[in-house]
Amino acid sequence: MEQSGATTLLQGAVQDVASDVVSALRGGDHVRVSGAEAVDGPGGSLALAAVRVLGADLLLPHVLFRTPPAPETLTVFRETVEAFPPRADAAPAVMWSHWAMRRTLRRLDPSQAGSPGGDAFAEPDARWLDEATWQVLTHQLAVLAPLAVPGEDCAVARVARRRTVDVARGFVRAVRRRDWPQAAGAGRWLTLLDGVPDALGLQTGLDFVELMGGTDPRVALQAQAARVVRAAGALV
């Protein structure tokens, strides 16, 4: 399908931001957001859109390494959360992506400390995943990979825990279909799940996915996130 110029522009910006995150995951440095130096200009606005698409993963290095983000990065992240609230009838993936960003903001933004929980921070509905086939489940989990964070619980993570074998099947299917983004996202989830079949060869599979699809920074981000999580030995 032919893409619009705006879509291509957005995808390029998302890849730039994902590259920044991969660099931080590899080097343990602060995340910098390419193009966000002038938030009021077109480049800055595009950077905000790219951050919205990348979602909570923008600050993943700071969550995994327990380091505070740079103030300017946190500002961009906060402005993105505020600028792109999901519509009431938005798809579950859009709702959950925004919820994941708010969760990360509560965790890392000192100004959010003591912000109200309860209904204001209620989780979106996750029942659509309970009824999903294992193929759809894996696709949706890969899209929602920013929720795959050690030590953080949510309804999506609970579904993933209940359906580990389905996610493993989906991982294999994604590799066979050469769908590297989906394989990388599913692999990141599996790194956090208990009861993954040994025969899957998850670590080797993820190395293969990174070898084949790692030129896409979004694939590299998931693979590197899985590597960091695995090194920490964490389960959700």
Add this chain to the structure above:
Amino acid sequence: MPSTDKAFEDITGVRSVDIEAALDPAEPDGVYRDSRECAALALLSADTKLLLSPPTPRPKKG
């Protein structure tokens, strides 16, 4: 659509619907790997057999 969305679209040309599509993409069609890639995986994987099992049948053409 909130007015901030409209202003954003005017500046960047990126519409809210583009962002939502990126956040909730449809699954792309599968592309099946070739024998060179199988060989690469075999070199990487000494102990694992699952990913090397016979490929899923391709859809019949026509």
